[in-house]
Amino acid sequence: MSDARTGRFVVLEGIDGAGTTTQTARLAERLRTDGGRGGSPVRATREPSDGPIGSLVRQVLTGRMVNPGGRAPGWTTMALLFAADRMDHVESEIEPVLAAGGVVISDRYDASSLAYQSVSSGRGGEQAVEWIRQLNRHALRPDLTVVLDLSPDLAATRRESRGEPAQLYEQNEVQRALAAFYRDLAKHMPDDRIVVIDATGSVDDVHRRVYDAYRARFES
Numbered sequence: 508m509s510d511a512r513t514g515r516f517v518v519l520e521g522i523d524g525a526g527t528t529t530q531t532a533r534l535a536e537r538l539r540t541d542g543g544r545g546g547s548p549v550r551a552t553r554e555p556s557d558g559p560i561g562s563l564v565r566q567v568l569t570g571r572m573v574n575p576g577g578r579a580p581g582w583t584t585m586a587l588l589f590a591a592d593r594m595d596h597v598e599s600e601i602e603p604v605l606a607a608g609g610v611v612i613s614d615r616y617d618a619s620s621l622a623y624q625s626v627s628s629g630r631g632g633e634q635a636v637e638w639i640r641q642l643n644r645h646a647l648r649p650d651l652t653v654v655l656d657l658s659p660d661l662a663a664t665r666r667e668s669r670g671e672p673a674q675l676y677e678q679n680e681v682q683r684a685l686a687a688f689y690r691d692l693a694k695h696m697p698d699d700r701i702v703v704i705d706a707t708g709s710v711d712d713v714h715r716r717v718y719d720a721y722r723a724r725f726e727s
């Protein structure tokens with residue numbers, strides 16, 4: 508963590524279809540219209556990022572880039588790619604905003620790596636989690652991580668209604684294991700501030716809960 512940092516770094520997490528993208532945009536909009544922190548910048552961003560490594564990762568997630576034989580790379584390769592993208596993302600997009608006293612809200616960060624790559628490792632348990640944690644040990648720590656907790660069945664319905672082809676991790680059994688992992692996220696990241704909120708209800712309902720978590724962290 509940089510000592511010169513004066514901004515706020517917030518991360519939204521959850522299974523696919525939980526609403527992290529929508530809620531990231533809503534929180535950013537709210538902080539901008541509220542005047543944020545005296546006009547300092549509010550930046551909504553995401554992982555995989557829009558940088559070069561993030562774009563490559565998105566090609567893997569959508570099946571446009573595969574190994575010979577048509578398979579996606581294994582979990583360790585994916586964890587390394589996500590970690591490389593994270594370093595690039597922090598350096599090029601996150602740190603400059605924090606240094607200017609702004610707020611960064613990221614749709615996913617390293618909790619996604621702990622959850623998705625450990626669950627997809629098929630090894631279950633602490634060994635994979637520890638490997639991924641070590642890999643990300645130099646990643647800047649968020650000030651707040653909000654987990655949007657939604658039942659895997661409801662999330663599946665939301666994903667189906669989008670009508671987009673399923674990405675790499677969007678199988679129902681994987682999503683069920685991910686939902687369980689996210690509920691216990693604090694156990695895996697004991698030094699981070701993690702709040703799990705109920706993500707059922709309307710976009711406005713969930714936004715209110717996210718905003719309450721934000722204010723409780725920074726404004727009480």
Ligand code: TMP
Nearest residue numbers: 523554555589615616619620623624676
């Ligand atoms: P999304 O942009 O639709 O959220 O898709 C990103 C996908 O990538 C989602 O399924 C979660 C996954 N992911 C990981 O597996 N590991 C990571 O570290 C990150 C940031 C995302």
